[in-house]
Amino acid sequence: MLKRIRVEDVRLGMFIHGFAGSWLDHPFWRNRFLLDDPQDLARIRASAVREVWIDVAQGADVEPLAPVVAQADTGSDVPTVEVTPTAQRDVAPTSQAEELKRAARLLQSARNAIVDMFQDARMGRAIDREVMRAVADDVADSVTRNGGALISLARLKTADDYTYLHSVAVCALIVALARQLGLSDAQARAAGFAGLLHDIGKADIPLEVLNKPGKLTDAEFAIVREHPRKGWERLRAAGIDDETALDVCLHHHERMDGKGYPDGLAGEQISLVARMGAVCDVYDAITSNRPYKAGWDPAESLKRMASWHGHFDNRVFQAFVRSLGIYPVGSLVLLSNGRLAVVTEQSPSSLLKPIVKTVFSTRSGERVVPERIDLSAPGCTVTVVQREDPARWKIPDLDEIWSGIPGLRREYA
Template sequence: MLKKISVQQVQLGMFIQSLEGSWLAHPFWKTKFLLQEPADLQALRSSGVPMLWIDVGRGLDVSDAAPAAASAPISPAAAEPAAVPTPKPPDARSPVSMAAEMTRANVLVNRSRAAVISMFGEARLGKALDAEQCLPIVEEISNSVARNPSALISLARLKTKDNYTYMHSVAVCALMVSLAKQLGLSEAQTRAAGLAGLLHDIGKMAMPMDVLNKPGKLSDAEFNVIRSHPLRGYQMLQAGASVPASALDVCLHHHEKMDGSGYPQKLKGEQISLLARMGAVCDVYDAITSTRPYKEAWDPAGSIQRMAQWSGGHFDPVVFRAFVKGVGIYPVGSLVKLESGRLAVVTEMNAASLAAPVVRVFYSTRASMPIPVLTLDLSHPGSRDKIVSRESPSDWGFSYLDDLWQQPVSP
């Protein structure tokens, strides 16, 4: 039986069913767990979460737990909320500008990375996963994508070699949600797509760390080990709780290709489900635009161009076109050359005009020197400039583009 209590009534031995408020407002990545550690009790008491639900059939009730209070002494300061949680906006999905979403997206990226590291760490130790625990992550990512898809997707692309596996899962979740919206899928299907994206690579936790993080080219034997991760992940999810068939399917089949040359089952065309076809596109895009132990990242616009050449053989063309509509022909962070001879980095896409994004100019090719930074909306009726080509940052020796597009807009 579920019972709603205040956070100050919580004691060790209770089974926490859910916490009130946003997932970002409390200190745990899980929402269902048996409270066993004094440190967790103190973190909960000082979190600012006002109320929560306990399951008295799986843990202690308030009356049962009362005598246990002495086992976890809480200081008077910790007994009071450390801070009042930020109230949830009236509509957490209302569209906002890139600049307005960046701060929230930054917090969400960090929170999601920590949650995935914890979740995947438990999976590596052989603990079964409960997919319901992942739903708050998916909901917050879905809300951010609804407000402005470019912010979270662009920030999630910025990974280090050490956290690639974890941030890749966050990024693919966001890309799957964005793609589902472009394809007109229902809210339930969109949540399923996001959950599948978050869990699609969990099989990597069954791979030897020295092979997974090898900085050089894999041997044939090592590559065969890595190719087993979809099946291993499928088996891990099967052993878990509340894992939908859609997540199992994407985990097993996100490396299948339309021409039948993929793995593990060499499925072809319509044999591959829609969500798995979506997963294939999102997985590849994030992989090639990210720095990994054995390769540097490709620039976003160049990656879209290369993937377009693979479409039909590797990817479903309809799904790929919807994907491009979601991330843009020139995704955020792309280096472009304008008709005026200036170089610019893309800072925000215009959904109604993919070829005319918002850019930040910073370099003159005619003078071969930096120029004062200026933000331009190329879709504005008064704009006299336009993109004539995409450029490779490495060809120009630019290593600071990610810092440039993340700078707040000057007033």
């Protein structure tokens, strides 16, 4: 028998079956466990969660006088966590600055969940589907509130965090792309869940190969090429029969010209969502710091991807560019007034006229006090002349300036 009770009535010896509320509101990555540690009890009571589900068949019951909010027969299919209907989710639009603060917390929490998932996979334990769906939904909510915040922060992952935060970044990118393509909310969230799980097969790659700081040998690359199929097998073994997740996991390395892997599919043989996954996977990979190279600038990355004929679906790629902007957040650009500026937000009226903050005067050769300029504002005569390579200018606090988050730094080669 499952019972939903207040956190004030939780005590040691109970079997926690789930938390009522968002996974971000509590500090645990597993929904089901025997509560036998006083520190865990204290963490539950100190969290934002106000009610939990307990399974009295596997642990202690509530005290006789304690109120029970709800109960259900465990013989029925009771969900491990409550899924909040989209209409009730926190998806009201927010400012870039506000969402960046929330996104920073979400990234850290999501990273921990993905680390747990990979560790479980390497140890042969099952993937916690409910936690992964909760993570994907919260990422989708963030993208809905403000499309650029989480995507921009996720790009700044360290080389050590790449494997884990790459999954979160692809989740966010594919949700934004799905919305740009006009897919439904349900389809966008399904794509996000798929993006979160797309690289689980990398749990089967030896760490010395996965984190190798140099070029892979042919034998090592052959091992890496197995990760889509290994991931597909892992998802199936975990009881995840979501066709979108399985498809993206297996086919996110296919190419439109048929030169991808593992099946060498071409053109329309590749599903729309797998084509979306391919674009998002590559973009995050080339813009992120890796053990063997520094990430490319966002605008430069889009330029290079556009030149890779036969690799991507052109319609999907163009939609992807529209979802990010010609000059994605974090791009360094030269303005017509001779100043360098970093892109902070996209303008809803023009892909070529983003909102920027000035950082340097090329005429005086000196730093300037950051000034926010909306290049699309009526009467604004300043325009973007060209993108600039951050590695050339080596402005150490560039990411701190566009994000407004103190101490946020990124090394450029």
